[in-house]
Amino acid sequence: xxxxxxxxxxxxxxxxxxxxxxxxxxxxxxxxxxxxxxxxxxxxxxxxxxxxxxxxxxxxxxxxxxxxxxxxxxxxxxxxxxxxxxxxxxxxxxxxxxxxxxxxxxxxxxxxxxxxxxxxxxxxxxxxxxxxxxxxxxxxxxxxxxxxxxxxxxxxxxxxxxxxxxxxxxxxxxxxxxxxxxxxxxxxxxxx
Numbered sequence: 001x002x003x004x005x006x007x008x009x010x011x012x013x014x015x016x017x018x019x020x021x022x023x024x025x026x027x028x029x030x031x032x033x034x035x036x037x038x039x040x041x042x043x044x045x046x047x048x049x050x051x052x053x054x055x056x057x058x059x060x061x062x063x064x065x066x067x068x069x070x071x072x073x074x075x076x077x078x079x080x081x082x083x084x085x086x087x088x089x090x091x092x093x094x095x096x097x098x099x100x101x102x103x104x105x106x107x108x109x110x111x112x113x114x115x116x117x118x119x120x121x122x123x124x125x126x127x128x129x130x131x132x133x134x135x136x137x138x139x140x141x142x143x144x145x146x147x148x149x150x151x152x153x154x155x156x157x158x159x160x161x162x163x164x165x166x167x168x169x170x171x172x173x174x175x176x177x178x179x180x181x182x183x184x185x186x187x188x189x190x191x192x
């Protein structure tokens with residue numbers, strides 16, 4: 001069985017061989033694969049058995065898929081912020097570049113809406129869940145305070161606009177028995 005160690009710029013391909021003198025396995029570096037261009041070189045191919053080559057290719061395929069999935073997830077994760085930045089761009093630009101960007105964005109947006117719908121995240125379901133979640137938060141924490149900005153308080157168009165967060169309600173500390181607050185109550189034990 002092959003082992004793979006990812007280093008800064010290379011992937012080390014390691015084979016474990018039995019050493020009769022040590023009476024245990026010993027690791028042996030078979031070759032290296034460049035991370036920037038992960039292909040099996042002729043030199044590495046010559047020093048491996050067909051089973052080992054198959055194992056190396058499987059590892060490289062899995063690694064490629066894992067990195068691609070991570071990149072796709074990162075893109076989905078940062079998309080809302082990018083969309084807000086794009087909205088700010090279109091509020092301030094109306095030139096030919098903006099028109100070209102708008103065309104490309106509209107086409108991509110239609111693809112995204114189709115993918116969301118096919119994945120079960122239709123607009124009505126997602127918005128209903130968001131409203132339900134917001135109502136649940138309001139019942140626990142109280143109504144969300146509304147914030148209004150005067151024209152002079154408005155952020156500059158360069159600065160990102162952030163939505164104010166609702167603060168969590170703090171609970172009052174539990175009353176300690178025999179305090180002055182208990183002295184006025186009729187059901188409280190007498191203070192000594």
